[in-house]
Amino acid sequence: MDKEKATEISFFQRYLTIWVALCMIAGVFIGKLLPAVPAFFSKFEYANVSIPTAILIWVMIYPMMMKVNFQSVKNVGKNPKGLYVTWITNWLIKPFTMFGIASFFFFVVFKGFIPAELGKEYLAGAVLLGAAPCTAMVFVWSQLTKGNPAYTVVQVATNDLIILVAFVPIVKFLLGISNVSVPWDTLIISVVLFVVIPLTAGVLTRMYVSKRKGTEYFENQFLPKFDHATIAGLLLMLILLFSFQGEVILNNPLHILLIAVPLTIQTFLIFFIAYIAARVLKLPHNIAAPAGMIGASNFFELAVAVAIALFGMESPAALATVVGVLTEVPIMLILVKIANQTTSWFPKPVVKK
Numbered sequence: 001m002d003k004e005k006a007t008e009i010s011f012f013q014r015y016l017t018i019w020v021a022l023c024m025i026a027g028v029f030i031g032k033l034l035p036a037v038p039a040f041f042s043k044f045e046y047a048n049v050s051i052p053t054a055i056l057i058w059v060m061i062y063p064m065m066m067k068v069n070f071q072s073v074k075n076v077g078k079n080p081k082g083l084y085v086t087w088i089t090n091w092l093i094k095p096f097t098m099f100g101i102a103s104f105f106f107f108v109v110f111k112g113f114i115p116a117e118l119g120k121e122y123l124a125g126a127v128l129l130g131a132a133p134c135t136a137m138v139f140v141w142s143q144l145t146k147g148n149p150a151y152t153v154v155q156v157a158t159n160d161l162i163i164l165v166a167f168v169p170i171v172k173f174l175l176g177i178s179n180v181s182v183p184w185d186t187l188i189i190s191v192v193l194f195v196v197i198p199l200t201a202g203v204l205t206r207m208y209v210s211k212r213k214g215t216e217y218f219e220n221q222f223l224p225k226f227d228h229a230t231i232a233g234l235l236l237m238l239i240l241l242f243s244f245q246g247e248v249i250l251n252n253p254l255h256i257l258l259i260a261v262p263l264t265i266q267t268f269l270i271f272f273i274a275y276i277a278a279r280v281l282k283l284p285h286n287i288a289a290p291a292g293m294i295g296a297s298n299f300f301e302l303a304v305a306v307a308i309a310l311f312g313m314e315s316p317a318a319l320a321t322v323v324g325v326l327t328e329v330p331i332m333l334i335l336v337k338i339a340n341q342t343t344s345w346f347p348k349p350v351v352k353k
Contacts, residue, residue: 016231016329023235024326027242028249038243042313050313052240057305058198059233063226064135064301065202068157079151082278082287086155089274089295090133091166098130098266099123099174105262113258118316120178122259125320127174128307129263131167133159134297138290141297141332145289145339152290159294163195163302171306182310194305234301234325241304241322244313259323267331271296275339278346285346289339297332300325 030037044051106119114122134141135156142152168187175182210218242249249256271292278288300321307318 017326019231019235020238020322020326023238024242024249024322027239028246030239031243031246032250038240038313041240042244050308053237053305053308053313054193056233056237056240057194057301060230060237060301061194061198062201063223063229065160065199066206066223066226067139068135068160068202069153069206070157070203079287081281082151082283082291083155083158085274085277085281085283085291086159086294087162089270089277089291090159091162091170093273094133094270094295095127095130095170095174097269098126099177101266101269102126102262103178105258110258113254120180121311121316122255122320123178124175124180124311125303125307125317125324126259126262127171127178128303128317128321129298129300129324130266131170131174132163132299132302134294135160135299137297137332138294141293141336142290144336145293146286147290148284148286151287155290155294160199163299164191167191167195186310187306190306190309193309194302237304238322238325241308241313241318245319248314248316248319255319256323256326259320260327263324263327264331267296267328268335271335282347284348285339285343288346292339293332293335296335297328298324300328
C-alpha cells in the first residue's frame with residue numbers, strides 16, 4: 001500500500017493547472033482592483049531583480065535541489081546510453097526546436113493576432129522554457145511510469161550540472177537571433193541567483209543532515225517536510241506576477257491560448273524524440289520513460305525567474321513562461337499515460353538472481 005502511495009501524484013500536483021489558473025485570476029483582480037499592492041512590491045528591487053519574487057523562487061527551487069544526490073554522478077559510466085539520449089535531446093535538440101516552433105506560430109500562423117514586437121517577447125519566454133529542461137517534477141513522472149529511481153537521479157543530477165554551463169550561452173545565442181538584446185552579466189547573475197545558490201544550499205543541506213542523522217532520515221523524514229513548499233512558493237509568486245500582468249491579460253485574453261499552442265506541440269515532439277530514440281537503442285522502459293519526461297517537461301521555475309530578471313514582472317516574456325506552468329501538468333499526465341500503455345515497445349529489464 002505504501003508503495004502505491006509513493007507512486008501517486010499528490011493532490012496539489014495533480015491539480016496544479018487549476019491552482020495556477022486560480023492564482024492567475026486572483027492576481028489579475030488584485031492588479032485591477034488593488035493597484036497599490038503591486039505598486040508596493042515593485043519598490044523592493046535590486047539590480048532589476050524583484051526581492052519578493054527572488055525569495056519565493058528560492059522557496060520553490062531549494063527543496064528540489066535537496067532531492068538531487070550528486071554522489072550518483074560517479075555511476076555515469078555504468079549505463080551511458082540513456083544519459084546520451086537525455087543530454088542530446090535536452091541540449092542539442094530541445095532549445096532549437098522550441099525556437100523554431102514558437103517562431104513559426106508567433107510570426108507566421110498567429111501574425112494576424114500577435115503584433116511582431118509582442119511576438120518577439122513571447123518568443124523570448126518560450127526560449128527560456130526550451131533551454132531549461134526539468135529538474136524536480138521528473139521524479140514524479142518517473143514514479144508514475146515506474147522508472148528506475150536510481151537512474152533517474154543520475155539523469156537529473158547530470159542535467160543540473162549541464163545547466164550551469166549550457167543555459168546562458170544557448171539563451172544568449174537564440175535571443176540574439178531573435179534580435180532580443182540580453183546582457184551577459186544579467187543572464188549570468190540570474191543563473192547564479194536561481195541555480196548556483198539554491199543548488200549549493202541543497203547540496204550542503206543534504207550533506208549536513210545525512211552526516212548527522214543518516215541518509216534514511218534525510219530521505220524519509222527531512223525531505224517530506226518541504227513537500228508543499230515548492231508549490232506554495234509557486235502559487236504565491238504567480239499571484240504576485242499576475243498582479244503586474246493584469247492589464248496585459250485583460251487586453252489580450254486570447255494570447256494565453258495562442259502561446260499554449262507551440263508549447264504543447266513542443267512538449268509532445270520532444271517526448272517522442274527521446275522516447276523513440278530510447279526504443280531504437282533498445283533501452284528498458286524504466287530508463288526510456290524518464291528520459292522522455294526530462295526533455296518534455298521544463299524547469300519552469302528557472303524560466304520564470306530569468307524572464308522576470310531580464311524583462312520585468314510586467315513583461316510578455318514572463319507571461320509566456322507562466323503559460324508553460326499552466327499547460328505542463330495536464331500534458332505530462334497524458335504522456336505518462338502514453339508511456340504506461342507502450343511498455344511492450346521496450347525490452348524487459350534483466351532481473352538479477
